[in-house]
Amino acid sequence: MSGAPDYAEPIVGWRVWLAREDQGRTRLRSLFHDLSWPVRAPLAAECLRRRLPFRRGDHPAPAASCHCGIYAASLERVGSYLDPGWQRSDPVVGRVSLWGRVVECEQGWRASLAYPERLYVPLLNATGDESRAARIALDLTDYGVPVELFEVDVAGDIIAELTAVAAAA
């Protein structure tokens, strides 16, 4: 792709991550890939299908004809990935900036570059470990973006609560 860019403002969508320890600090980990999001640097997309044997035609990620790229969607859409069982898995919900090459889809986007814009760490009142959630939130401030700890009664309330928070912001 060459020439002038089409837009000068990043897309901001929603994502769900898992909080995972990486070299002694909590980092954002993708749900479906063993990938830790870098701190203070953008995550750059790479099409992993090219690693398959006999796969031809490398392309820059994301390609409209592929499924590659860094995903983001509406809050409602990503909410369906917050399985109630994940309350044991330290989910983190957040807004993410997307830019570079962007494939706009029916219910979200795939982009070549991304970085968190704001993070929300849920603290489940029923089963939550407040000190653990607080430590996760503190570690995630390494990303240099606002990190909020918010209380919910059950995992199913996370999206409703965040919808209210986002509307008030």
Next chain:
Amino acid sequence: MAIRRLLPFPLRGLKVEIGKPQRVYTIEPLEDPVAREKPQERPLERPAEPLESKPRAR
């Protein structure tokens, strides 16, 4: 989970479903969306003070 880690590609269905592509475009933000590390500030050098700041009173 262990099997998933070994695979270099996402299993089918293991991604957020966002529907079919509608259009492709490029974005070059005017402001950097990355909260980059700020360069450490150099300590301010104190300006040299005059030997005599004001005439001594007799």
